[in-house]
Amino acid sequence: MKINPLYIALLLFALLATVIYQLSISKEQLRESKVTLHETEMMAQEIQALRRSWDQPKGSKTALLRLLNASQLKPANIQKSVKRSIIVLSSKKADLKTTNYFFVKLFNGAFRLKKFNVKRLDKEHVSFSVEVAL
Amino acid sequence: MNLGFKSKAKAFFVDTNSPPSLLEGPINVILSPSMYWVKRVKLPVKYLYEVKSLIPSLFEDFLPEGKYSYHAYKEDDSYLIFAYNDKEILDLIASKGISSAQLENIYLAQSEFATITAPIKVSSEDILSVEEGVVVKLPTLLAPDAVTMDLIDHQFSKQNLHLTRINQIADKKAQITFGVILVTMILLFGVEWIITSSKVSTVLQKQGKIFETYSLAATSFQNEAIQAKLNNIFIRQSRIRDIFNQALSIKLPKGMFMQEVVLEKNKVVIVIATPSKEAGDKALSKLKKSFKQIKTRFDNGTYIMEVAL
Numbered sequence: 001m002k003i004n005p006l007y008i009a010l011l012l013f014a015l016l017a018t019v020i021y022q023l024s025i026s027k028e029q030l031r032e033s034k035v036t037l038h039e040t041e042m043m044a045q046e047i048q049a050l051r052r053s054w055d056q057p058k059g060s061k062t063a064l065l066r067l068l069n070a071s072q073l074k075p076a077n078i079q080k081s082v083k084r085s086i087i088v089l090s091s092k093k094a095d096l097k098t099t100n101y102f103f104v105k106l107f108n109g110a111f112r113l114k115k116f117n118v119k120r121l122d123k124e125h126v127s128f129s130v131e132v133a134l
Numbered sequence: 135m136n137l138g139f140k141s142k143a144k145a146f147f148v149d150t151n152s153p154p155s156l157l158e159g160p161i162n163v164i165l166s167p168s169m170y171w172v173k174r175v176k177l178p179v180k181y182l183y184e185v186k187s188l189i190p191s192l193f194e195d196f197l198p199e200g201k202y203s204y205h206a207y208k209e210d211d212s213y214l215i216f217a218y219n220d221k222e223i224l225d226l227i228a229s230k231g232i233s234s235a236q237l238e239n240i241y242l243a244q245s246e247f248a249t250i251t252a253p254i255k256v257s258s259e260d261i262l263s264v265e266e267g268v269v270v271k272l273p274t275l276l277a278p279d280a281v282t283m284d285l286i287d288h289q290f291s292k293q294n295l296h297l298t299r300i301n302q303i304a305d306k307k308a309q310i311t312f313g314v315i316l317v318t319m320i321l322l323f324g325v326e327w328i329i330t331s332s333k334v335s336t337v338l339q340k341q342g343k344i345f346e347t348y349s350l351a352a353t354s355f356q357n358e359a360i361q362a363k364l365n366n367i368f369i370r371q372s373r374i375r376d377i378f379n380q381a382l383s384i385k386l387p388k389g390m391f392m393q394e395v396v397l398e399k400n401k402v403v404i405v406i407a408t409p410s411k412e413a414g415d416k417a418l419s420k421l422k423k424s425f426k427q428i429k430t431r432f433d434n435g436t437y438i439m440e441v442a443l
Contacts, residue, residue: 004296005309012316019323026330033337040341043361044348050364054371107375112367116397123391 053110057134061087063109064132072101082134086114090129099126106130143238145285146230149271151257154231160238162290163227166256167243167271170218171197174267177213182206185213193217207245207293209267216242218295244269245293253277370443377402377441380424386417393436401440408437 064087068078076094080087094102099118106113112133119127144157149166175192179185189204197217205216227237243262247254253263253272260271261280274280344350351357374397381395381404390413394405404421408414414437415422415430422428427442 005313008313009309009316012313012320016316016320016323019320019327023323023327023330026327026334029334030330030337033334033341037337037341037344040344040350040354043357044344044350047350047357047361047364048348050361050368054364054367103378107378110371112371113374113397115399116395118395120391120393 054112056110057085060111060132060134064089064111067102067105067109070101070105073098076102078102085134087132087134088129089132090127092127093121093125094128095124096126099128102128106132145288145290146232147243147256147283147285148227148230148232149256149260150226151259152230153257154229156231157236159236161232161236162239162241162294163232163237164241164243164246164285164288165218165223165295166260167262167269169223169226170216170242170244172242172244172268173215174209174212175215176211182208182213185215189215189217203295205242205293205295209248214244216244223295239290239294241290241294243271245291246288253280254283255280256283373443374402377421377425380421381418384417384420387413390414390417401442404439404441406437406439407435408432409435411437413437414439 064080067073068080068089076091076098078089078091078094080089082088091099103118114131114133116130117128121127143160143162145164146155146157146161147164147166149168152166155161171193173192173196177185177188179188185206186204189206190202192215193202193204200219201221202217203220205218206213208214223240227240228234247262247269248264248267250262250264250269253261253276255261255274255277256271257274259274261274261277262269262283263272263277264270345352351360378395378397381392381402386392386406390406390408392404392406394403396403396405404418406414406417408417411430411432414432418430418437418439421439421441422430425441429440429442431438
């Protein structure tokens with residue numbers, strides 16, 4: 001049976017159109033997936049950095065306990081109590097030098113401060129209470 | 135191709151001796167018997183396609199050397215089979231001044247004049263006559279009184295030759311070249327498609343690895359929520375430190391001192407002992423400039439500033 005060449009040409013054109021269409025879809029998919037990959041990578045790195053700083057309960061607790069053991073803080077007699085995921089540090093009377101040392105360390109570390117209260121007792125002393133989330 | 139609707143094409147008889155066409159618009163060509171070979175055969179087959187497959191062997195040793203196309207149709211209890219040379223026909227049609235754009239269909243004299251009862255004159259030298267059911271071209275001398283052919287109201291049969299325009303405008307070699315180009319393009323684009331698809335898979339795999347490496351949640355929505363939550367913590371903690379640092383860096387005038395600094399859920403409260411509200415405002419003016427959403431009040435020697443987080 002003789003096949004009309006026009007039919008073959010039409011078939012080839014249809015095939016070509018299909019392949020080009022599929023190629024354009026694939027290229028668009030590739031472009032989108034590259035953008036998504038880049039965004040995901042950026043987001044992942046940011047989440048990791050934020051987690052390291054602000055979502056390390058064990059690390060926070062260890063760092064706080066190490067801070068409390070510092071000899072410079074002995075005069076303040078800082079009391080510690082742990083309530084679920086919160087650690088409360090308080091001193092009924094601390095001199096300004098010790099208080100300053102304590103808060104500088106606290107603010108320079110990545111501790112999640114929930115609440116605190118620093119109250120002047122007299123010219124040289126304050127009392128304070130700090131809640132840190134773990 | 136006859137699609138069944140009435141064609142506006144004019145009929146034109148083509149023979150080696152016929153004059154050139156002066157017609158305009160679409161033309162249906164009727165081929166002279168001199169342009170094809172015809173046989174009437176009786177075959178023990180049921181379908182026309184079976185006949186068509188047999189035609190080349192039925193014309194074997196009958197046709198001169200050349201390349202032929204074949205056609206057949208049934209008439210009564212026998213089949214009429216035809217052989218013709220596409221190129222010769224197209225060349226002849228072209229020599230009569232009919233362009234490929236004008237050419238609509240090609241018919242055979244056999245199918246168009248099989249029913250004539252008397253010879254018809256097709257030129258000064260030739261007539262068409264039916265001999266034993268076959269239309270033949272004969273010299274005019276055999277029928278000098280034959281009437282001249284009139285094609286004005288000619289009703290065409292359905293037996294047109296399937297010479298498509300592509301046959302007319304492009305020879306076999308050009309068709310093959312065209313086909314090869316198309317196939318090559320299909321292959322090239324196809325290969326590119328496969329490569330691109332595999333690249334997409336690779337990128338998706340990399341994305342999966344990122345989720346694994348960074349211990350991300352299963353969906354983007356969850357990860358965005360985690361990122362937003364951690365960002366809020368970062369912003370809040372940074373602001374607390376900024377407020378506190380600025381508050382402690384203020385040098386209060388003599389007679390004024392800081393009484394209390396409190397961090398509550400949504401605000402930082404700074405309490406200073408001061409003789410007047412104006413003095414308190416002045417002392418903490420730096421904080422007022424740096425932070426928005428500030429509330430102040432003065433109560434019995436105590437100036438209270440609340441900075442929203």
